[in-house]
Amino acid sequence: MARPHKRFVCQACGSVSSRWQGQCADCSEWNTIVEEAPSTAATPFQAKHNLQGGGRAIEMIGLDSEVKLPDRMTTGIAELDRAMGGGFVEASATLFAGDPGIGKSTLLLQAAARLALAGRGVAYVSGEEAADQVRLRARRLGLGAAPVRLAAATSTRDILTTLSMGPPPALLVIDSIQTMHSDLIEGAPGTVSQVRASAQELIRFAKERGTAVVLVGHVTKDGSIAGPRVLEHMVDTVLSFEGERSHQYRILRAVKNRFGGTDEIGVFAMDEEGLSEVANPSALFLTHREEGVTGATVFPALEGTRPVLVEIQALVVRLASGATPRRSVVGWDSGRLAMVLAVLEARCGLSFSSAEVYLNVAGGYRVQDPAADLAVAAALVSALSERPVPADAVAFGEIALSGEVRPVAHAALRCKEAGKLGFERALAPASVGKDAGPLRVSGFKTLGALVDHLLGRG
Template identity: 45%
Template structure:
């Protein structure tokens, strides 16, 4: 056996992204974070010996690698399986992050109860007592004989529970509350979170045990802790939802085993979180009812999933010196731009009136494909003329008033036809030939809005 000997240098490592530097700098050159470089402790003059021995396993042709260890197993929650790419892969580490109180623990308790039907599951909680988790399980019907619960925050104790229970799924709630004696710092700190995640990831790969970690988020919505945390895990999911709405969405941010742009819809109820395979009822407030001025329906693409969305607008007053603009569920700057385009290009008088625009069901829309629907809703409210109830509208509006093409028109129209819509306005040259709808191509917003009189 030969060995290579090299000098161990003292360096610095960024606590956010893991970038290493030979000397300390105030700002990380990789992630641009300030004051995050920490010294990598190494005694002066120390020398590290790196042994060059036999590999742990021989290299094989890629065609000879078995696929059984990389096949996903369903969790029993269909909407979560959609985002995961079919289910949990043995040895996969999943990080589910979201705001406090959004329902992360409730969702994972249901996942644990479903998975307990086919094997033993260990649910480790470091934020709540065992009694609190049991009460939630009673309320949501998540009590199962194969579901084991441990209220622990020490990593060594968790490993002991794993050896005793031998679970087929491990849920840790949350990774920021866990700590280990092998690392310095307080629980939730950068060093502790990194050490705990590395240890759990190594355990998952060694035993083929799928692990789900709950993560906290900061006030700007990013995952709390070091940025290297997202690189260590296999799947990163974002759990989103407004506290004033029952809508909850699980969005894929990173996925090594499937698509990273899928989204799952859930509804928060008294009995727990229920997956919504068809969430159209949440987003269409007046679907099937009489037409009302100031409403328009579009179909937005959230990842690869078409979702119907109802946009509502209210235009009130006249000759107001400082009119108010209020927006809910939409991008403020985008709405302000559309108001200017309507005023300048389509002759819709809005500068002296108050304008309110909102979405239905707590949906957040940032996609430009909803521009034409929002413009028609605002004009409909201004002129007090209702749009046909069977009409769906697609299109992005430019500053010159032109209507631009959007992606995925066929999938959007197919979803609209499934919901019972019979007419559609689409941008020109969209290539849409959907047989279930009467499709009309429109190229200028002024021409479209002239018919709303």
């Protein structure tokens, strides 16, 4: 009998090697490689020559076949349903990831309770907390009377055996997948092999019984989802719950969605009664604004089809000669800030080389829209010259390395949202023209023209 080959798997990235080593060659993490049981799957040679039995013929269909849209379960939480594209899809698997303490369990418990109160069968399985702890949280949220089937377990086989004894639930929440273990393979809970195997069994149950399964996942220090990357490929939807503990708001993003788009967000606020919906996020991020403050610009960001107005703040501090200036960014890409500073120096004649630059997006919001370039540039020029940007103006536009102000998508939608909140002007690309809706447009072809406008040169 042939001796089984040893198999070593990195618990951080899932890389497989034939021998143990201290550092993973793929992800460079230390002490993450663990020996796992060898795979019993057929080798490529065995599969090619059909040495382990014959397969069955599969049915092939054409692209023009009729397709039925999947049925969805709306939770009644509009922001959650928006981010998912309309609600949970039957017989689907969703990975719900976020930082510890961000509110993942709270939001899912609220959604599960609402579905249960609407007559849907819901099961909530916690592998991190005792059942009494979950019940106490439900009482604090005012959901203690919801008919949710609750259990505290970590064995995947026990969970699936219990659920198979009666009608399958419409929604199954597993909190969290890193605590689950399957007795079909060796390894401690949380290892790559256990997470992969447990998720595979739960997803198979979802597809066979028509249950919508939600797997709560942890994240690493850099914000990526913990466990094997294959887990994100196995599920149908990946939701990321973001936010800072020191701030009230939370943002739910769809990173992957096989049944809808990934460009919508849901905004929530944490209060004493759990997570509440924020119907108008712009009002949340623009509270307590003061007129006449230098270095502050309002930017109409776009998250999918939803415009969100945020305040971008800049501070420029002159240093003594010889000191090394510092660049600090919160809520925006530091590389993008370096580019905007370089264009301001090379194309507009402004000097930031002897000054420290601090940039912050108010409220802890994270801006990823490239249209924020012009708003950032306006805030930097205002902070450097100590001349405030007009309080009734918003700014948006993308900046090229040549100093050109390039057009951005959905200008009318951005301006419409700004008009609702009382803004009257828009500092925008010259191509916007009449698309600004209710706002008066000050259009600029180059960044130098914007600088001249803010400094009163023309």
